[in-house]
Amino acid sequence: MIHLSKRLNTIYNLTPNDIAIDVGADHGQLIISLIENNVIERGYAVENKKGPYERMVKAINASKVKDKITPIFASGISKMPKEVKTVIIAGMGGPLIIKILKDDIDKLNHVDHLLIDSHGAFSFVRKEITDLGFYIDKEEILKEDDIIYEIMRFKKGHCDYSDDDYFFGPLLRKEKTSLFIQKWAKRKEEIISLLRKENLPEMRRNELSEELERIEKEL
Ligand SMILES: C[S@@+](CC[C@H](N)C(=O)[O-])C[C@H]1O[C@@H](n2cnc3c(N)ncnc32)[C@H](O)[C@@H]1O
Incomplete structure (x- = not known):
């Protein structure tokens, strides 16, 4: 069984039981774990660079669930099939995450959840994604190796937020x-x-x- 870092484990625990795509999946650890443990039935894993893509395919092929994961060589969600309901983007800068979503904005029509772990720029990410027609339905703050992460789960829908909500996180500031x-x-x-x-x-x-x-x- 794969041992996930505390950060990836938090994302794992927030993943809804639906078809998911992991954008920038790297070694594919998260998507493999999600399927191995029956959190989700099937999934997609994306990489946009040759080296990381080949590494990812190797890891998927070595797993017990290789038939349930489709590797994609592409940028962001450009080749995401319509059946995907959850988009996971973790370990990237806020502006890159927003670019990935906005570059293929029509692809979000069929998506229910976005699971986002950005390197900082949290306020910007919250505001931009809510402007795309999502609201924050879960938020977690965690510390690993002296770094504080804020993981956000967005759901399709609308909610009015204040500037303080964007800045601190609407659910984090409640908790x-x-x-x-x-x-x-x-x-x-x-x-x-x-x-x-x-x-x-x-x-x-x-x-x-x-x-x-x-x-x-x-x-
Ligand atoms: C720092 S790693 C994070 C890996 C993993 N998601 C995590 O959170 O541990 C970022 C990964 O995203 C990939 N990446 C960057 N931009 C991308 C894009 N536009 N489309 C697909 N993958 C991308 C990189 O190749 C790299 O493997």
Whole structure:
């Protein structure tokens, strides 16, 4: 059985029981685990570079579930079949994730869920994806190897969010786990220390002061 990292395991636990695609599947660990453990019945795994694609195909072929996974050599969701209901995009920058979705926006018509693990830019990702006609139905914050991850699950539909919801995560700020508090308390200290610098440009100072006020109100 494959041992998933804490981050991938969190995504695994949020995956609905439906046909899924893992975009940028790398070694294919996540999709293989999902099928091996009957979380989903079938799936697709995408890579857009030759080396990683070949590595991924090798791993899939070596697994017990190779007949249930279709490897795709393409960029993003450009070759995603209509039967896919869940799109997983993990371990990429926020702007790249949004580009992948927007490049083939029509493909999202048939999709129910998006499972997103972006490297930062969380506020931007939340706003962009809700603008595409999804709302956040699950959110998890976790720490692994001293890095804090925010995993978001979007569902087709609509919800009105405030700027604070986009910034902190609408469900994360409701739950306010100790890790959430830890993350924002650390950021607060960082900002206070930055604001002590005398040669800080006026615009940056204003931005940081605004962020500090937002965090202080939230904590
Ligand atoms: C940092 S790895 C993350 C792997 C895995 N998803 C994870 O979260 O551990 C990013 C992967 O995405 C692939 N990738 C980047 N852009 C892509 C695109 N437009 N379409 C498909 N795969 C892409 C890269 O080749 C790489 O294997």
